[in-house]
Amino acid sequence: MKTTDRGLRCTAVLIRSNPDCEDSEMPSMFKTCTMTAVTFAMLLAFIASPCRAQDKAALSSEKPVTWTKEALQQSHMEFLKSEGYSPRVDEDGDVAFKFEGRTYYLLIAEDDPNLMRLAYPNFWSLENEDERQRAQVAALKATKDTKVAKVFLTDKNTWAMVSLFLAEPDDFHPVFSRCLSALRLSVNTFADTMRGN
Structure with missing residues (x-):
């Protein structure tokens, strides 16, 4: 599951779990949760991308044996x-x-x-x-x-x-x-x- 999907589900759960929430507050709450989820996803992508680049570099530096x-x-x-x-x-x-x-x-x-x-x-x-x-x-x-x-x-x-x-x-x-x-x-x-x- 993508992180943004989790954020949307988190928003839906928060809204459902707060029945006293007025309709006017929903867009604001939805926007806040969604932005938080997107920010979290971008942070994870930023952290993971150098690791993936390093892994690719390590793999490309290994010379496979050519069985002639x-x-x-x-x-x-x-x-x-x-x-x-x-x-x-x-x-x-x-x-x-x-x-x-x-x-x-x-x-x-x-x-x-x-x-x-x-x-x-x-x-x-x-x-x-x-x-x-x-x-x-x-x-x-x-x-x-x-x-x-x-x-x-x-x-x-x-x-x-x-x-x-x-x-x-x-x-x-x-x-x-x-x-x-x-x-x-x-x-x-x-x-x-x-x-x-």
Whole structure:
């Protein structure tokens, strides 16, 4: 509610609460209360405006991080090195690293830096249509049975991936090991299903 609205309501309450007030006094009382309310509103606006200006100045002086492709690559590389991996940037610009003999990728999406995708591509080739049909069932089972991770088919191969939306691109660091475990579990579930285990 605006302060001037409060002033008008205050005036109405004062007039209603004073039934002995003569009609000739009402305009004067109304004018006094309204002027008081307007003055109070102007005082509040005067006090608040420097604060708002200072807040805007403080916000404009902060330089936001620009997550370019190179900045994302560098951030992922530094994190993986701190975790004991030996990452590299591949020919597509994604960050690759090995874990237990398998090559995983942190896929770079410069147009959507808040999207984190941890991928294990091409882990099961599809030789024929019969295998493809069985792989579709296995992929659905692996995706259903594993939190966050999903398994899907490409033309002649199979991928596993964990995808997360993040407030900041490096917010996945605390949950990275869990994402990697989920990815491995989805791959193992797929393979077990394909082998009939």
